[in-house]
Amino acid sequence: MMRRAIRHGAKLSTTWTGNLQPSTAPTADAVLANHHVDRQRLSSKSSPATTRDHDPASSTRHDQQLAKVEPSSSPGSRRRDPKLVPFGSTKIDKDPHRHKSGMTVLPAALHDAVDSVLQGTPGPDIRRHALRIFDSLRSTSGILDGKNAPRLFSLLHPEQVLTKHHIAYDANLARAYLVSRMPHNFVAVDRALRELFKIRPDFIPVSALDLGTGPGTAIWALRDTTAGAATLVTAVDVNAAMLGVAAEVGKAAKWHENAVFSEFMPANPNAAFDLTMAAYLLSEVEDPKMRANLIKTMWDLTGDTLVVVDRGTPLGFQRIVEVRDWVIKQGNGTVLAPCPHMNTCPLANDKTRDWCHFAQRMQLPHKTQLVRKTPTNIDDVKFSYLILRKTSSTNTSSTAPSPHPRVLSPPMKRGGHVLLDVCDPSGHAARIIVPKSMGKDIYKDARKVGWGDQWPHGAKVSVPNRGAGRFADVAEFTDVADKKDKKDKKPKKPKKPKKPKAERVTVEEGDVSPAEPDFASLSEGMVPRPGRVVDARPPAAPDAGKAHAASAAGDGEPEGSPPGAPSPPPTPRAGRRSPRRKLFTQ
Ligand SMILES: C[S@@+](CC[C@H](N)C(=O)[O-])C[C@H]1O[C@@H](n2cnc3c(N)ncnc32)[C@H](O)[C@@H]1O
Numbered sequence: 216m217m218r219r220a221i222r223h224g225a226k227l228s229t230t231w232t233g234n235l236q237p238s239t240a241p242t243a244d245a246v247l248a249n250h251h252v253d254r255q256r257l258s259s260k261s262s263p264a265t266t267r268d269h270d271p272a273s274s275t276r277h278d279q280q281l282a283k284v285e286p287s288s289s290p291g292s293r294r295r296d297p298k299l300v301p302f303g304s305t306k307i308d309k310d311p312h313r314h315k316s317g318m319t320v321l322p323a324a325l326h327d328a329v330d331s332v333l334q335g336t337p338g339p340d341i342r343r344h345a346l347r348i349f350d351s352l353r354s355t356s357g358i359l360d361g362k363n364a365p366r367l368f369s370l371l372h373p374e375q376v377l378t379k380h381h382i383a384y385d386a387n388l389a390r391a392y393l394v395s396r397m398p399h400n401f402v403a404v405d406r407a408l409r410e411l412f413k414i415r416p417d418f419i420p421v422s423a424l425d426l427g428t429g430p431g432t433a434i435w436a437l438r439d440t441t442a443g444a445a446t447l448v449t450a451v452d453v454n455a456a457m458l459g460v461a462a463e464v465g466k467a468a469k470w471h472e473n474a475v476f477s478e479f480m481p482a483n484p485n486a487a488f489d490l491t492m493a494a495y496l497l498s499e500v501e502d503p504k505m506r507a508n509l510i511k512t513m514w515d516l517t518g519d520t521l522v523v524v525d526r527g528t529p530l531g532f533q534r535i536v537e538v539r540d541w542v543i544k545q546g547n548g549t550v551l552a553p554c555p556h557m558n559t560c561p562l563a564n565d566k567t568r569d570w571c572h573f574a575q576r577m578q579l580p581h582k583t584q585l586v587r588k589t590p591t592n593i594d595d596v597k598f599s600y601l602i603l604r605k606t607s608s609t610n611t612s613s614t615a616p617s618p619h620p621r622v623l624s625p626p627m628k629r630g631g632h633v634l635l636d637v638c639d640p641s642g643h644a645a646r647i648i649v650p651k652s653m654g655k656d657i658y659k660d661a662r663k664v665g666w667g668d669q670w671p672h673g674a675k676v677s678v679p680n681r682g683a684g685r686f687a688d689v690a691e692f693t694d695v696a697d698k699k700d701k702k703d704k705k706p707k708k709p710k711k712p713k714k715p716k717a718e719r720v721t722v723e724e725g726d727v728s729p730a731e732p733d734f735a736s737l738s739e740g741m742v743p744r745p746g747r748v749v750d751a752r753p754p755a756a757p758d759a760g761k762a763h764a765a766s767a768a769g770d771g772e773p774e775g776s777p778p779g780a781p782s783p784p785p786t787p788r789a790g791r792r793s794p795r796r797k798l799f800t801q
Pocket residue numbers: 219220221384396397400401426427428429430431432433451452453454457493494495496499500509
């Protein structure tokens with residue numbers, strides 16, 4: 216599979232159209248030619264946003280295709296309408312920083328499309344193939360690297376020990392991928408794209424490239440986040456079976472006419488797409504040289520923005536760091552998210568034992584739940600991502616990285632303060648403390664802020680390099696926070712002096728302690744006042760030390776009673792009810 220890796224600049228010899236009518240699908244050259252026209256028009260605009268002017272004279276095939284999807288092609292109508300954001304529980308807040316991501320539910324159109332593609336495929340077959348995919352993913356998760364690698368057993372053949380392997384997707388595996396992995400990948404890409412459109416609400420990509428498209432996951436996410444705004448998409452994958460399934464699913468949802476499916480990179484070396492996406496691709500490519508080529512290719516093909524999404528594991532994070540480092544080294548790109556800075560990633564250091572990743576809650580489709588045999592239909596998708604913007608002749612006003620720290624883990628809520636692990640704009644991972652004394656609203660925000668959100672309010676205490684690692688000593692921080700917090704609190708009322716603890720005294724038999732319970736009154740149901748505990752046993756013999764040692768060694772005798780000594784007189788049992796209680800119950 217790897218030998219068939221895409222060569223940049225290779226001639227576009229195949230345009231995969233699957234079962235589509237050849238006449239309805241635009242050729243890659245047509246798309247790129249149209250795209251070129253769009254880019255020229257864009258470059259003549261002063262605004263960096265890629266919203267196009269409507270120019271009837273230069274109407275292209277692309278425009279005609281767009282018109283099929285859009286009721287009106289006026290510039291205003293191409294802006295995303297926030298009301299159209301389809302996920303039920305995902306709200307668009309007035310203040311983007313108070314936006315809570317909620318739970319992602321897959322669009323109904325995707326459900327229907329997958330159902331129609333899988334029609335007639337037996338469930339057990341899908342599960343068997345899905346287990347092969349899971350085995351491959353687990354074996355390449357990085358856990359099997361290194362000397363002390365644990366032994367992993369196959370899910371499909373539980374008696375087999377897993378060895379590292381990538382699978383070549385055939386038609387069956389590609390179909391199983393639709394149910395087993397695509398929903399999760401969709402959710403991750405969707406969340407990354409939402410982040411992009413939150414940062415750049417005016418950005419509407421006219422053309423997009425999905426590199427390593429698989430079943431077209433990123434295209435679905437793009438269509439979802441742009442509320443169906445028509446974008447010409449080029450879907451590239453070395454695997455023909457995957458491309459076939461991508462086209463089938465696209466056809467079922469009727470967006471395939473705006474897409475080109477290809478096993479090869481665009482032939483035009485000057486081709487650049489407004490948006491390039493690469494989801495879960497780099498963790499599939501083992502060879503570092505091939506990965507470096509792929510990173511260069513995806514950056515060369517990016518006209519404006521590049522979105523890379525990968526596994527939320529240390530391995531996935533490493534791949535993201537590779538892209539980030541390479542692009543920063545080129546000097547023609549800005550990191551838009553998640554990093555609020557362009558310095559070296561503070562978590563890219565082995566010693567931190569942590570990695571930058573985020574989580575998004577999702578509702579599992581029913582079929583996925585059956586295939587995965589999960590007890591609930593809720594899952595948290597862990598992922599790493601990176602959004603980069605290219606500085607080019609057409610895009611001169613590069614967006615600066617966000618000035619707000621990014622929250623790197625779920626907030627740690629303590630009494631009266633919240634601890635947040637953040638990546639701050641100075642390029643440090645820090646642990647910040649937000650106490651109640653910073654204000655009711657800020658404190659409330661700190662308790663509600665989500666993992667992966669930006670934190671705009673600052674902090675009372677910020678300790679650099681301590682957010683690096685959820686393994687950092689939380690207790691130590693809690694102490695610091697507590698001390699800080701206590702200063703802000705009103706002085707507490709002085710505590711009541713504690714009652715003196717009962718002391719154990721040995722008395723001679725016959726002695727009467729001043730606190731001796733009044734046995735006569737006990738027999739009437741009275742409870743003795745708490746006082747000294749009286750040990751009425753006989754005095755210890757001079758050689759009793761040995762016996763004590765024996766009992767401490769656990770010889771079964773109760774502590775303090777030498778073996779053979781007469782057992783102490785039975786302790787009188789106190790009445791269970793206090794006199795007052797007795798009164799009440801009467
Ligand atoms: C793990 S799948 C991810 C699919 C999809 N992007 C998603 O998120 O669901 C990786 C895909 O990348 C493709 N792939 C692997 N190496 C590639 C390369 N060098 N160029 C293009 N595609 C590649 C594989 O065929 C596979 O379909």
